[in-house]
Amino acid sequence: MRDRLILLPGWGLGTAPLQALADALRGLDSRLHVQIEPLPLLSSSDPADWLDELDASLPEDVWLGGWSLGGMLAAELAARRGERCSGLLTLASNLRFVAEPGWPAAMSAETFNAFRQGGAADASATLKRFALLCAQGAADARALSRQLHAAAPQAQPELLLAGLDLLANLDTRAALQAFVGPQLHLFAGQDALVPAGAAQALLALLPDVEIGLIDNASHAFALERPHEIAAAIQAFLHEAGDD
Template sequence: MSCIFLLTGWGVGEQCLMPLVDELAKLNHHVIIKNLPYLAEPKQWFSVLEKQLPENAYWVGWSLGGQLLSQLTMLKPKQCLGLVTLASNVSFTVKEDWPYAMDAAVFNQFEQSYKDAPKQTIKRFLQLVSQGSSEPKTMVRTLQQAVSDDVMVYGDIGLTLLANLDTRLALKQLTKPQYHLFAEQDALVPIACATAIGDWLPEAKIEIFHQAGHAFVIQESAVVASKIDQFIRGCL
């Protein structure tokens, strides 16, 4: 039985990823799932996660969770047996040498909207997450039920991490197998980054879910679990 450390994305808690946990359990994997640690300082997020990591596990993270785990491979490289990211860019916002991301002006507008009206902004965020789903309205309701209470307190710190994290160095230095899954119709992570990451990291496995959006990890939980299982079996 393999151990998997699963980390959620920004805004929503572990409830929405339980179907993936159940599917992985059917495939004989022990899953430890954690919410993002909404704390007052970005460094605290890493220190808390570092303490939660099991000794030897495959790390799987959705969106911001994938970025945080990618960065943590630099701090705990021996504890990571393999890395899987789901709808997670190496940089969520455009950098001078990484144009395959969300425009900084668009992100800044979202960040300001969150500060001015967090509840309404999170609702809009869930709509973006749901875009590309086969039943977007149903997906929005599913996500709304899983919104983390903590995001209303220090969600802005998570947005700061999204704006500033650049995991390229961490992924380039990672010697363990890595697998990055993307969605063709993702409204938050431009699909162009999949090809760019594949060209930049030829040793990494890249896969695209067609006719799916940012929430493919929920919509296609059985398929995602199967692909993670195949990846882990390939690592053994």
């Protein structure tokens, strides 16, 4: 099923931010089957629990991809599956979402902790703020944030907090180094959540994988500029011998 791509969404905003990209990919290649899968609804923040759920529900021998948190989970699942994964692509996904001394190109722990505290106090207001952050750097950030927030599903606060804690727990460096299949990692130049410097840090860690930086684009670049992102993915799939 190397003509099949599974896309996993990011935290809190549901599958809608990836729909335009999926449509654009289908328009470029009618043979490519693109499927957006929602993230598990788990109260656990243990990455193993999320990977067990995804591994059991997603077909094998497909391309795995995702946006932000979804890309981090796709990376971990690709490493777990090894040869049973056709390839990996991530969109605005850092290797660590929260910075540490060994990976400074990420959100500061202070900023993340303040955001999580806001989520515990008022999940609805935090989701609205998150949509604004996702859209920051876009050509029309206000309209994009409204679009993101309007399509977000109603989620239980404890599930949102579990997802945030999962973000803080994930570190995909070992997974990306272990996975020997083709990899494409796309970053956004004006991303307010994943610093553009993460692209260079990943290139230093893995000089043989495909890495792209989309200039003047926001964290939500899959929705902001779906045709440009789809073209980059299509070119990557072609280079990997799947066209």
